[in-house]
Amino acid sequence: AQKITQTQPGMFVQEKEAVTLDCTYDTSDPSYGLFWYKQPSSGEMIFLIYQGSYDQQNATEGRYSLNFQKARKSANLVISASQLGDSAMYFCAMREGRNNNDMRFGAGTRLTVKP
Amino acid sequence: NAGVTQTPKFQVLKTGQSMTLQCAQDMNHNSMYWYRQDPGMGLRLIYYSASEGTTDKGEVPNGYNVSRLNKREFSLRLESAAPSQTSVYFCATRRDLYEQYFGPGTRLTVT
Numbered sequence: 247a248q249k250i251t252q253t254q255p256g257m258f259v260q261e262k263e264a265v266t267l268d269c270t271y272d273t274s275d276p277s278y279g280l281f282w283y284k285q286p287s288s289g290e291m292i293f294l295i296y297q298g299s300y301d302q303q304n305a306t307e308g309r310y311s312l313n314f315q316k317a318r319k320s321a322n323l324v325i326s327a328s329q330l331g332d333s334a335m336y337f338c339a340m341r342e343g344r345n346n347n348d349m350r351f352g353a354g355t356r357l358t359v360k361p
Numbered sequence: 362n363a364g365v366t367q368t369p370k371f372q373v374l375k376t377g378q379s380m381t382l383q384c385a386q387d388m389n390h391n392s393m394y395w396y397r398q399d400p401g402m403g404l405r406l407i408y409y410s411a412s413e414g415t416t417d418k419g420e421v422p423n424g425y426n427v428s429r430l431n432k433r434e435f436s437l438r439l440e441s442a443a444p445s446q447t448s449v450y451f452c453a454t455r456r457d458l459y460e461q462y463f464g465p466g467t468r469l470t471v472t
Contacts, residue, residue, distance in 0.1 A: 351403025
């Protein structure tokens with residue numbers, strides 16, 4: 247069964263606007279971590295943000311924030327004030343507590359920022 | 362401080378050939394991982410090593426073997442390459458519960 251679902255294959259956003267990338271997950275483990283990674287066209291994987299299942303507040307890192315809705319099992323990434331350099335693939339991932347070496351990734355969303 | 366390095370960057374193999382992908386890290390992390398990334402998909406875990414001397418299967422281990430040579434190095438071997446193994450391979454290490462640090466990737470084509 248798919249553990250991480252990203253339903254938006256591609257998204258467009260105007261420069262300086264905010265954009266939300268969707269991610270839903272499936273787990274029965276009460277302990278888990280959710281991650282977002284950015285993959286630019288150069289191919290490297292860049293860690294953006296982390297949210298733990300027991301964290302009370304939504305995670306934020308600069309222009310990135312994670313809209314964590316535990317009951318809905320969603321972990322959407324919000325990028326504020328989009329920049330041209332934000333154009334990339336974005337992957338949502340989850341690691342469950344029972345096997346914290348197995349990280350599962352979604353299929354990704356390709357974000358294009360328009361000038 | 363190079364972080365995570367992978368060699369080679371690119372490789373073309375014929376079906377049935379063998380090769381080893383090398384990964385090294387200088388961050389003194391215990392955990393190391395091998396992933397593959399196919400077009401239109403996220404990364405999938407092939408094998409991992411939680412510490413020196415241990416290795417375990419991930420989601421897609423068939424057709425691969427690994428060796429954790431020491432704390433720094435974790436290699437991935439394809440004994441008899443198949444076209445289905447055409448992919449981009451990423452090595453990663455983990456410091457703690459949070460981040461994984463990824464290498465630059467190896468683009469492998471099997472013809």
